[in-house]
Amino acid sequence: MRRAILILVPYLWLLALFLVPFAIVLKISLSDYNLSIPPYTPQMDFSNGWWQGVKDLFAAFDFENFIFLTEDDLYWKAYLSSLQIATISTLLTLMVGYPIAYGMARAPEQWRPTLMMLVILPFWTSFLIRVYAWKGILSTEGYLNQVLLGIGVIGEPLTILNTNVAVYIGIVYTYLPFMILPIYAALDKMDGSLLEAAEDLGCSRLSAFWLVTVPLSRNGIIAGSFLVFIPAVGEFVIPALLGGSETLMIGKVLYEEFFNNRDWPVASAVAVILLLILVIPIVLFQRNQQKQRESDG
Amino acid sequence: MPETKFEPWNDPNEKPLIEFRGVTKRFGTFTAIDNQSFDIYTKEFFALLGPSGCGKTTMMRMLAGFEAPTEGKILLGGKDIAPIPPNKREVNMMFQSYALFPHLSVWDNIAFGLKRDGKDKKAIAARVAEMLKLTRLEKFANRKPHQISGGQRQRVALARSLAKAPKLLLLDEPLGALDAKLRQDTQFELMDIQETTGTTFVIVTHDQEEAMTVASRVAVMDDGRVVQVDTPDRIYEDPNSTYVADFIGDVTILSGSVTPKDKGYELRFAEGQPTLYADSDLSLTDGQTGYLAIRPEKVAVSPEKPEDRRNALKGKILDIAYLGNLSTYHVELPTGQVVKAQTANTRRLANRPFSWEDEVWLSWSDSAAVLLER
Numbered sequence A: 001m002r003r004a005i006l007i008l009v010p011y012l013w014l015l016a017l018f019l020v021p022f023a024i025v026l027k028i029s030l031s032d033y034n035l036s037i038p039p040y041t042p043q044m045d046f047s048n049g050w051w052q053g054v055k056d057l058f059a060a061f062d063f064e065n066f067i068f069l070t071e072d073d074l075y076w077k078a079y080l081s082s083l084q085i086a087t088i089s090t091l092l093t094l095m096v097g098y099p100i101a102y103g104m105a106r107a108p109e110q111w112r113p114t115l116m117m118l119v120i121l122p123f124w125t126s127f128l129i130r131v132y133a134w135k136g137i138l139s140t141e142g143y144l145n146q147v148l149l150g151i152g153v154i155g156e157p158l159t160i161l162n163t164n165v166a167v168y169i170g171i172v173y174t175y176l177p178f179m180i181l182p183i184y185a186a187l188d189k190m191d192g193s194l195l196e197a198a199e200d201l202g203c204s205r206l207s208a209f210w211l212v213t214v215p216l217s218r219n220g221i222i223a224g225s226f227l228v229f230i231p232a233v234g235e236f237v238i239p240a241l242l243g244g245s246e247t248l249m250i251g252k253v254l255y256e257e258f259f260n261n262r263d264w265p266v267a268s269a270v271a272v273i274l275l276l277i278l279v280i281p282i283v284l285f286q287r288n289q290q291k292q293r294e295s296d297g
Numbered sequence B: 001m002p003e004t005k006f007e008p009w010n011d012p013n014e015k016p017l018i019e020f021r022g023v024t025k026r027f028g029t030f031t032a033i034d035n036q037s038f039d040i041y042t043k044e045f046f047a048l049l050g051p052s053g054c055g056k057t058t059m060m061r062m063l064a065g066f067e068a069p070t071e072g073k074i075l076l077g078g079k080d081i082a083p084i085p086p087n088k089r090e091v092n093m094m095f096q097s098y099a100l101f102p103h104l105s106v107w108d109n110i111a112f113g114l115k116r117d118g119k120d121k122k123a124i125a126a127r128v129a130e131m132l133k134l135t136r137l138e139k140f141a142n143r144k145p146h147q148i149s150g151g152q153r154q155r156v157a158l159a160r161s162l163a164k165a166p167k168l169l170l171l172d173e174p175l176g177a178l179d180a181k182l183r184q185d186t187q188f189e190l191m192d193i194q195e196t197t198g199t200t201f202v203i204v205t206h207d208q209e210e211a212m213t214v215a216s217r218v219a220v221m222d223d224g225r226v227v228q229v230d231t232p233d234r235i236y237e238d239p240n241s242t243y244v245a246d247f248i249g250d251v252t253i254l255s256g257s258v259t260p261k262d263k264g265y266e267l268r269f270a271e272g273q274p275t276l277y278a279d280s281d282l283s284l285t286d287g288q289t290g291y292l293a294i295r296p297e298k299v300a301v302s303p304e305k306p307e308d309r310r311n312a313l314k315g316k317i318l319d320i321a322y323l324g325n326l327s328t329y330h331v332e333l334p335t336g337q338v339v340k341a342q343t344a345n346t347r348r349l350a351n352r353p354f355s356w357e358d359e360v361w362l363s364w365s366d367s368a369a370v371l372l373e374r
């Protein structure tokens, strides 16, 4: 009995917080746009009895909105562009995060808690404010340009804000801890004598890094990459605040459909497709975690 | 087949493989190795023996190239190895923790060093197969290190360090993690492998029995210093200090002032007790303090005073430790000192002549005890 409850709790959690909202979004995506509150039809109507109501509801469903998504090339371009931006930012985050995680794992024991703290510290202020702060840094008159002009590296201010570059910077900055922490965890567990053994057997420092350190932090790299990639695909705030007109991301499209066009059914269809796209990396991520647990256990 | 004795250290024409020349190693202000010089010869099975923290691992790490001597030189085949990085040394190390690569199979672990040498695939496969056979791991070639037992892992580590056929193989407490039975089997296996491959082995251990079993010579270390380097039997029979005598095996040490007599010295160890005599080559002055080390198995226990021996002491049995084939008697002298004696149990229990509180005589021959200066 207690076992059953213990198993039930997470499933109820999943049901309430994921499946129910998803069912609602799915239902709206199959509905039609309507000038009313809420702005879609059909509504649940149980006046003719419960069974009749469900039957009427299903009869009114169609895939019109999904078909619409394939007709306007804005949508698939936005999906592709989102995936591209997420992929590039994930690689950039890995390139920035790995050396940091490596440095942390090699730092003297007594420093590590402090370094870990510094990585987590930004989470203590609002994400929105931190992204906003980047506007002040990256704008034409911003700190970055002032410093670069001041030391004479550049003659004219750089245009970074409102370009994809700013979006990359924003994503790398925001998601860096998600990359650092799993890689650090993997590197921290690694036995230092393995590197000595590799050297003893004829490796240079560099080849020992590629042949031993990297493979042994592989699970951390994979976990970190997914933790960055998955939310980055649907990212809205960063492209909205730092990106420009050229920045096409599905999160922004979704926002505009919901709040500017008030077309809930199309917006829901966009969201459902986004979720389906993300199922693949999520499943891969879960598999990686599972494998890691097995090799640890 | 005529067997020539293997003792290159006694041959003045033999060049040592390894020479420590006044090697000192400091970590900050702490001196881990203190100005040490000794030699290791080709094909030796050389054991470094000492308590935990005496500098054994540091010695090995200097040979492998992970630490550099603060002062002095280490020569390998006559050449200073200081400028050679670990990956270029013809030295391989079997780590105390084994340090197997967890992401690689047993086969790939053993092949790791060979691949770094850029050997061709066939040569690598042949060498790995040979190593797997030598260490009886053929069946486990495709397993990962976490899928095999502790004893098998230890053999993988050995195979991996042997694969490159190094001039010198370093084994840092290789059997520490094994239980007693497996440990013994592996010791003999190691000796077999050392004989088959002809590699020079340096083994670190804090287990004196292990050192005595496997080694051609043993270096007994104490606090950053090598106290004595000698063959196991000489270390046991002819220790150069009470530290070595006490570290290896069981011993009773009695100290007192010495007086030259016959071919050795007479030792007065306590008031009212007879003097003891030991043959000795030492040159001590009259009245100098000497230490007499007596191994328990050299001491005879008898109910009456033996007439034919000048070393005879009377005491009372304090304790009897029954070890199956042997019994160790702890006999208390009237002075309160305890002397250990060991006898073989050739008779059944009921026929044993002595029991607790019995008054007995302990005796040993003129050459049985070793007189030590310190």
Ligand SMILES: Nc1ncnc2c1ncn2[C@@H]1O[C@H](COP(=O)(O)OP(=O)(O)O)[C@@H](O)[C@H]1O
Binding pocket: B027, B030, B032, B050, B051, B052, B053, B054, B055, B056, B057, B058, B059
């Ligand atoms: N990297 C190091 N830094 C400071 N002290 C060390 C270092 N390595 C070893 N030591 C010290 O040197 C001494 C000898 O250590 P070690 O060679 O590991 O001893 P053993 O292997 O005989 O147990 C110990 O007191 C140890 O604390």
Ligand SMILES: [Mg+2]
Binding pocket: B056, B057, B096
């Ligand atoms: Mg050690």
